[in-house]
Amino acid sequence: MSELVRFSVSLESDLLERFDAFCEAGKFATRSEAVRQLIRERLTTHAITADAANVAASLTLVYDHHKTRLTDRMLDVQHAHSQWVVSSMHVHLTHDLCMEVIVLRGPAADLQSLAAELSGMKGIHQAQLVIIRADESGTPHHHGDGPHSHTH
Structure with missing residues (x-):
């Protein structure tokens, strides 16, 4: 022990x-x-x-939008890593709180690092990164219309 x-x-x-x-x-x-x-x-x-080389992820952040320059800093980080940011959505929760959902795709370690950089900012109340494997090998998979090979 x-x-x-x-x-x-x-x-x-x-x-x-x-x-x-x-x-x-x-x-x-x-x-x-x-x-x-x-x-x-x-x-x-x-x-x-x-160990997952390529993944997809969603990063959900709840933050105080009154925190000085927080939104600007969050956007600066996303732009600095735009090769991994697929999309984002901004939601107004209350007068003081907002939620940002950022869809990411890329190497797992890089996405985790990006999430840590954003979630560690002062004014972030909650952060959750959800990662799924996103193998781009072109292996067959099923959408309900029969198996086929391609990358998304």
Whole structure:
């Protein structure tokens, strides 16, 4: 068993309240157990996609659009990586919050790096990257009208 290491995390009080409710609903013995499980799940997801050369993904960001220059910085990053950005959609959730859904396609490691760059910006409240394998080998697949080969 590896050595136990302590570290601290700063959270907004409302986020901590929601996390505590998550811990209680999940019957976690402690916050630490919940954090360990969340980290393991995230690392497992990362490992699954790390070997995938080419993937498609959606990155969903919820953010405070009043945060100074956040929207500009988000757009700058997307333009800097335009070879991977397929499309994006902007949704107004509340007076203060917006959601951006960005569709991506490219090497898994590069998309994960792009997602990390965007989700780490100050003012981002929530970020979720969903990755699927997108093999471009031209292997036959089925759309309901018979198997055929092509790339999408």
